[in-house]
Amino acid sequence: MSIRPGAPYADQVEDEGRTLIHEGHDCAKTIDVPNPKRIDQPRLNPGGSLTQNGLFAESAQRFKEKQAPPERVCVYEKIGPASGSLTACSI
Template identity: 55%
Template sequence: MNFRLKGNATVILMSLRKGAPYADRVEGNGEILIYEGHDVPKNLARDPKAVHQPYYTPKGTLTQNGKFFEAAQQYKQGQREAELVKVYEKIKDGIWVYNGVFELVDAEIVSDGQRDVFKFKLHVTDKTLSEKETEVKNVSDLEHNRMIPTSVKLEVWKRDKGRCKTCGSTDNLHFDHILPFSLGGTSLKAENIQLLCARHNLNKSNKIV
């Protein structure tokens, strides 16, 4: 998790895979993401899972947990707009996919029975990031209205062999709705999802091809 990475976009890296280090989950038909905060670095604790997730660093500055938490609280109190967050999901070792832009709308610190952990609530949005905020990577990320389940992504990735269906590129791939979500296309079936590179996804827009 990175709040205002290099002064630009806020980014989180999530995983729903079995054995993932954090208990991230998706609710509300893919519209809501519950993202767990991060543990203390391994150099500060023999077992990071045995101590509370930190709000402050040893130097007294806010951790990433603290920055996200305060942004959520300020939004709830009407002091600022919701922070826009770019969400990436790990579906396989070395493979991250872009899940779109979410708003950070809530945060809480809860006990898991042994320690305190942060839970952040993010809601999918149609809002777009400013040109400056999209400079996290030198790519043209596309917004998505609904998250595609991880199991469907894995099925599509295997079927399409990790390549753009149009040109065969393996760079900057996106999971594209063949029948756009805005026109009633489903995110739940691999038959309606294909891999496209950013260029061909942008060219397609919401047209049925």
């Protein structure tokens, strides 16, 4: 995630740091998909396995339906072009 100016995603932190709004992962940029931002983020990989977005969505749905406790997630904030810094791990 990155909330620095010019970041490629529109991520946000709200509620004094208690709420994270993360845009998610884009699909790969290819000849067929020259601008990944213009299409929905995929839930499944071409081979049928879940993408990171799909894994997150299924976990959130299980919690919403009271089928599972919330999962612990670690959030890394992008601090430079090729680095990240552990910001928080929470449930």
